[in-house]
Amino acid sequence: MTETESNVYDVVVIGAGPVGENVADRTRAAGLSTAIVESELVGGECSYWACMPSKALLRPVIARADARRTPGLRQAVQGPLDTAAVLEHRDYYTSDWKDDGQVQWIEGIGADLYRGLGRLAGPRTVEVTGPGGERRVLTARHAVAVCTGSRAALPPLPGLADVRPWTSREATSAHQVPGRLIVVGGGVVAVEMATAWQALGARVTVLVRGGGLLDRMEPFAGELVAAALTEAGADLRTGTSVKSVSRENGTVVAVTDSGERIEADEILFATGRAPRTDDIGLDTVGLAPGSWLTTDDSLRVTGHDWLYAVGDVNHRALLTHQGKYQARIAGAAIVARASGTSGLDAGPWGAHAATADHTAVPQVVFTDPEAASVGLTLAEAEQAGHRVRAVDVDLATVAGAGLYADGYRGRARMVVDLEDEIVRGVTFVGPGVGEMIHSATVAVAGQVPVSRLWHAVPSYPTISEVWLRLLESYRDS
Incomplete structure (x- = not known):
């Protein structure tokens, strides 16, 4: 010293x-x-191990998924992603960790x-x-x-230290695709990294202790993301806890609460923050x-x-x-x-x-489909004592969604305060909805009366026309 x-x-x-x-x-x-x-x-974390590298990994995945839903393009993008190019793209956005x-x-x-x-x-x-x-x-x-x-907060599991598990840092900075990857958790990090590494060629198993994914959003958000992950080839198991982990001859072995042994090359714990x-x-x-x-x-x-x-x-x-x-x-x-x-x-x-921080926190989950929300969910609004009504719209019914992608699947929900006639929360799930959430954030943060939202006319034909459909559904319900 x-x-x-x-x-x-x-x-x-x-x-x-x-x-x-x-x-x-x-x-x-x-x-x-x-x-x-x-x-x-x-x-900090965002620049080197979180926001930037994770989104750099996910952008090619989402772009390919969108292209596969677009006539004239789908046949050209049926092959695998260029893993080396994706990782190089990620490294560029982390400035090679310098x-x-x-x-x-x-x-x-x-x-x-x-x-x-x-x-x-x-x-x-x-x-x-x-x-x-x-x-x-x-x-x-x-x-x-x-x-x-x-x-990252790691659970107190027997054998965990010897396994050298991935946390969000290793998941966003790895330079090789694991052949098999276990993802423990059902939140944002878990679903985003499961999406990225599954698309890059890993065989992903997602173990969720609770009953579904993204439990801090409206229930349909986790349901739609879960369905997409399963269709992409991930093995999703809810109601499953990991009781112990070990590494045997280089292979990770996770033992669940039912006694099942699951083997993988790496295991990612996305189980919270401290x-x-x-x-x-x-x-x-x-x-x-x-x-x-x-x-x-x-x-x-x-x-x-x-x-x-x-x-x-x-x-x-x-x-x-x-x-x-x-x-x-x-x-x-x-x-x-x-x-x-x-x-x-x-x-x-x-x-x-x-x-x-209290009323208008927006968030985007960069999976396929994307999930985006701001404000209170229906359950949160009711728990807070607000008299509210939820209005749902199938995004596939919006003209702009069909033009965006064949077979578009998605859903929108607006939670309206029936006494103050303002929007308490909005959730969008579907391809491309991440860029739509700021309009909802303005409505929630600004406490814009529903009567004024009628005069915020969405452009046609865009997915944002869902605002008109939400207001019509609220009026007619």
Whole structure:
């Protein structure tokens, strides 16, 4: 350990993923001196092991599926995907796991980057231990923002450590297609990676403890995705838990709760996320290591007027776009409070409060078919005490869907509040619906009255004409 260096900044950000970068961008733009600390690659999980590589893997899969449903193209795309080209495409979008460009960006905004593990060492203090053991102590005049994100949570199964299982990181960065792949889980990571590796040639077995896939969406979303995975050749088993795993002569053996042995070359556990807070010094400020951090709507940690928790780490919405949204709000709140104004009231865009986290969180699952949702499901709306009605439309009845693909299969649901006459939630499932969800997000976040939505005329012939069909169904029901 070298001699301690002390550095004072207005703001110190722990974590240089998209969330931390956006906090730093906002505070630097306002003239606050800012340090950002990163223990891995600048750009974070999304850039190297999540959003970007997963979608780079999935885009050729979905494009081929769409082409196979298009007259004049289907015969030309019956062969296998070019695996080497797909993986090369993925590697391009991860910059071959090098962060030079992201480092240049941080330098460009005038923030200082510290490589190493950042830990809180008391109020407004961050200790950075560098790769060579050197130690620096950073002091924040106004705020410390914890943007360390989340990591894959593995179950406490016998033999798991010796198996060297895949998590989302290995699933998005693997350079060879496993002959056989077991996917444990039924959420977004599970279905997306099952879709990608099945299309690339793996024989995929999906083991779901519950009764279906995508259980945080409307039930029909998981049903349609499950049907497509099965048709593609995946072996989908619901109501199945893994009790133990082992590796025998290089082969993974998973034993289920029924005693069945399933063999594979690799096993992916997509069984949830945990906060990356176990080793960042939370105990030095009276917080529990390894815990999710509770915040107010300006992303300030409860009971700490100088500490912010932004992105996955606060467990409000574990999505990159929501984390970036929170980062913009947190950055503005930090700036407002540093200038002596209220962080909740100041700013040209209104109150600095992450209200969308409560009512209008959009998400797209990039499977074939795609599933996209925003706001509350019917069950969630009813549980919240709203008097609502669900309106469903078969997307195959929309003219634009038939033009998009032969044999188009999909479904749309709009959940309408019968008292306020606004849309509480929307779910689309079908090819190409990912690009449609923002219109629903505007309707939900803006609390647009149903009477006004009649005057938002969808273009013909597009799949977006489903909005007209949903409104007609609501009127006639």
